[in-house]
Amino acid sequence: MTSTKAELRRSLLAARRARSPEARRADAAALAAGLPALLEGVADPVCLFVAVGGEPGATPDGALPVLDAARAMGRRVLLPVTVGAAPLDWAPYDGPESLGAGPHGLREPMGPRLGPAVLADAGLVVVPALAVDHRGVRLGRGGGHYDRSLPLAGAQTRLVALVGDDGLLADDLPAEPHDVGVHAVWRPSSGVTWLSA
Template structure:
């Protein structure tokens, strides 16, 4: 199957997911965040790059709440969120709470504060990357916009890249291309964290 065919199948499956399950997943991810950061050895002095989940992505609660972001702020973490700038690599801005979020392109919510520039990803200890699916070898399938494909190469060699997927979205194989950046771990709401052992894992 092509990437687009796999995307259509995965998106259709997500649309069928009941709201009660989405609530459960969002709460489970928020509760697990402290342990996940500890397990990854995330440097508390460096930022964590997260994202505002959209539509039916893992972590998106049916009422629009984003418990994972709230949990990160409650931990006192310095959180950076992506800001989409055309076809350029993602920009980044500080997230201090839900009041910071404003509407952006593609139906996304983004922080409205000062932008830090695409290179800010290089400061992060962990980057949690949205994905439709991932493999145990670290292959990640995104939505196809290419924003993270252009941004992840700017991360530091010591930055851990973590794909966030649903419990049933860790799959045996995915179509991949040479430019695809492998992730170092896969995080699922109730199944937890899986280190992939991808080359270059810090």
């Protein structure tokens, strides 16, 4: 199981790295344009993340079109703060100037931390993922930060994995007992696909 996951991670990461800067900009613009549909009927706060590297939503120049679109809609946006092996902490996104350097090459909010339990009140949590299967099983980067955090989400919280256009898999991903399934995948070209799992 571990080797299968590792091989799939390598393959998907290589495909992300191969995408041109123009394609990455187009993906980010498409995600920002699709944000109103994703947030329709969703209460604040909404928990997003700063996409980096080849992740969908990341831009070559470091612009944050998805996050800035959410703020322009008047939404209360929270971003994750990595705290060692503990569940993620969360802090408000108040614009690009509110971000600083975090671990693993991430950009994180520098404002007041609200604690991991804030997920219980979130209307939406967008989770980074390399792939998701039709059951909602997610393949992440392997750090476990979201695996430790998602069990804290409320019953009303929509869990949505942000993946590339190739990230919704027909085949089952290996699942482990600690995995928390997502309700939907969000892709640049296809928008949101709700899963029946």
